[in-house]
Amino acid sequence: MVGEADGQIRRADDGIVFTDSPHQHGDLTFGDGRLLCVREAAAGDQLIAISPETAREKILWQAPFLASPGLTAGRLTWTQWADDAMPWDSSEVWTAAYDGRRVHDARRLAGGPDESAVQPRWGPDRYLYFMSDRTGWWNLYRHRGGLTEAVAPVRAECAAAPWELGYTDYVFLPGGRFAMTVQRGPSWSLIVVEPGGRLRPVELPYTSLKPYLAVVGKRVALIGGSPTRAPEVATVAVDGRGEIEVLRRAEPVAEIAAITCPEVMQIRSEGGEVTALFYPPAGHVAGAVPLILRPHAGPTHHSDRRLDGQVQYFTSRGFAVVDVDYRGSTGYGRSFRQALDGQWGIRDVEDCRNVAWHLLAIGRAAPGGVFISGASAGGYTALRAVCEDGPFTLAVARSAIVDPRRWTTTAPRFQRPHAARLANAEAAVRAHLFRAPALLIHGERDEIAPIDDVLALAHGLRQHHRLAGLVSFPEVGHFLSAPAALAAALEAELAAYRAVLDGRRTDA
Numbered sequence: 001m002v003g004e005a006d007g008q009i010r011r012a013d014d015g016i017v018f019t020d021s022p023h024q025h026g027d028l029t030f031g032d033g034r035l036l037c038v039r040e041a042a043a044g045d046q047l048i049a050i051s052p053e054t055a056r057e058k059i060l061w062q063a064p065f066l067a068s069p070g071l072t073a074g075r076l077t078w079t080q081w082a083d084d085a086m087p088w089d090s091s092e093v094w095t096a097a098y099d100g101r102r103v104h105d106a107r108r109l110a111g112g113p114d115e116s117a118v119q120p121r122w123g124p125d126r127y128l129y130f131m132s133d134r135t136g137w138w139n140l141y142r143h144r145g146g147l148t149e150a151v152a153p154v155r156a157e158c159a160a161a162p163w164e165l166g167y168t169d170y171v172f173l174p175g176g177r178f179a180m181t182v183q184r185g186p187s188w189s190l191i192v193v194e195p196g197g198r199l200r201p202v203e204l205p206y207t208s209l210k211p212y213l214a215v216v217g218k219r220v221a222l223i224g225g226s227p228t229r230a231p232e233v234a235t236v237a238v239d240g241r242g243e244i245e246v247l248r249r250a251e252p253v254a255e256i257a258a259i260t261c262p263e264v265m266q267i268r269s270e271g272g273e274v275t276a277l278f279y280p281p282a283g284h285v286a287g288a289v290p291l292i293l294r295p296h297a298g299p300t301h302h303s304d305r306r307l308d309g310q311v312q313y314f315t316s317r318g319f320a321v322v323d324v325d326y327r328g329s330t331g332y333g334r335s336f337r338q339a340l341d342g343q344w345g346i347r348d349v350e351d352c353r354n355v356a357w358h359l360l361a362i363g364r365a366a367p368g369g370v371f372i373s374g375a376s377a378g379g380y381t382a383l384r385a386v387c388e389d390g391p392f393t394l395a396v397a398r399s400a401i402v403d404p405r406r407w408t409t410t411a412p413r414f415q416r417p418h419a420a421r422l423a424n425a426e427a428a429v430r431a432h433l434f435r436a437p438a439l440l441i442h443g444e445r446d447e448i449a450p451i452d453d454v455l456a457l458a459h460g461l462r463q464h465h466r467l468a469g470l471v472s473f474p475e476v477g478h479f480l481s482a483p484a485a486l487a488a489a490l491e492a493e494l495a496a497y498r499a500v501l502d503g504r505r506t507d508a
Helices: 309-315 334-340 347-361 377-385 404-410 413-422 451-463 483-501
Strands: 024-031 034-041 044-050 057-063 065-072 075-081 092-098 103-111 117-122 128-132 139-144 147-150 170-173 177-184 187-193 199-202 214-216 219-226 229-237 244-249 263-269 272-279 289-295 320-325 365-375 394-398 438-443 467-473
Touching: 024 065, 034 065, 044 065, 044 075, 057 065, 057 075, 057 092, 057 103, 065 117, 075 117, 092 117, 092 128, 103 117, 103 128, 103 139, 117 170, 170 214, 187 219, 263 347, 272 347, 289 347, 289 377, 289 483, 309 320, 309 483, 320 347, 334 347, 347 365, 347 377, 365 377, 365 483, 377 394, 394 483, 404 413, 438 451, 438 483, 451 467, 467 483
Parallel strands: 289 320, 289 365, 365 394, 394 438, 438 467
Antiparallel strands: 024 034, 034 044, 044 057, 065 075, 075 092, 092 103, 117 128, 128 139, 139 147, 170 177, 177 187, 187 199, 214 219, 219 229, 229 244, 263 272, 272 320
C-alpha cells in the first residue's frame, strides 16, 4: 500500500516502509512477479518495477505523465500523456516487451491529440483492453491480431474522467465476460458484457458508482450510493438478480428526519439542454421557495445522484437546492466535456443562470431568494455569476479559484494544463463588477487556490460594499473536510441566506 502522507510503499501486514525513496508512488499493481507503480520525479513520471524480495526499484519508462502500468507474460502496457495536456483530452496507450532486464519494442497502440485512451489492461486471453473516446464516448476496446475493435459500443461514458490513479471501470469475469460501469449524466449503472457484445444490466440499488470495480470470487465489488443511501462498499452477484452484500457503510452524515430526493430536469440553455438535479424542501412545500443553485467543482466533473448531507442540511431548513451539470461536465460525451475550453466563467455561468430563470418561471424558486454556491472551481463560477446581471442575490464561494490565469501556476502540476485550457481573459473576477454580495469561505493553508487572492478580493468587495463576509480557517487546506470547519462554513452560509431573506444588509 502507499502511505497517504509521504507516498512511500509499505507492506500491508506490518506497515513497515518497503521503499526508501524521496519520491511519491502510486498506481500499484503486480505482474510477472514484480510490483509495478508510477513514481513522480522532478522531470516527470517514471514507470517503476520493484523486486518483492529486495525492494530494489528499476526505471522502465519515463514520460511527463504516466498511469495504469501492467505486465503479463513479458508484455508491458501503460497510459501516458504530455505535460501540456489532460488525460481526458489527449492520452495514449502504449505497449512494450520487457524481459526483466530492458524494455524494447515500445509502441503506441491507441490515443493521440484528439483521443483519450485510458485504463489499459491485459485480459485473461492475453489481449489488451482499454477505454477510448474515439467515437465521442469512452467505450471498451480490444487490440488483437494487430487490429483494434469495439467490445461493447454504447452511447454513454463507460469510464470516468481520470482525476486519480487506479481507476477501474471494467473487470474481467469468467467465461469471457466483463462487468463495466456506464454513466449517463448524473446516473450510473453496472452492466455485464456477454460474449458477442450483448449488454445485460445488473439490478442495483445505486445511482452513483465510484470507478473502482474489483472481482471477488464470482462477485463484483464496488462503491455505490443513491439519494437515500450514503456511499457503501458492497459486493454484487452479477449472475441472476444482483444480490447485494454490504461490507462497509459510510458514517452517517447527520440525523435526517426526512430525506429529500432529487428530480432530474432537462433545461434549455444557449448550447442546448443541460441537466439539473432539483431537490425540493423537506416536506415538499408547494410554490416558490428560496433556492440555492450549486455549480459542481472540477469543473471537469459532474453532479452525483447520491445522498449529500449538505443538500439535506438546507432542504431541511426550507430551501430548495439545484445541482447543475453545466457545459464542460462529464457524463455527456467528449464534445460536451470540451465545450468549456476557453469559455470558463462564461458558458458555465450562462447555464447556471438559465436554470435559475427556468425555476423562477415555473414557480419553483422565490424571486429575490435565488442564491448561487460553489466550492473550488464551482466557487469561481459562483463569483462570476454575480459579476453580471442575473437572478442571483448572493454568491457563496468556498475555497474558490479567483484568478484563473494565476491558477495556471498555483494548481498542482497535474492540473496546470487544465487551468490553461479553460481560462478566458475576459472572465476575470473583479470587485467592481459585482452586482450582488459574496460570502467568501477559505482555508488559510490552501495550496491549490491560495488565500492571498481571496483576501485581495475581499478587500475590494469591502470597498464596493459587496462583501457579505469572510470566514477563514487557520489550519485548513483546500478541502473543508474537517467536521468543525464544515459545520462553521454551513452555519455561515445559512446565516447569509437568512440575512438576505430577512431584508438585512449583507454587504460591508
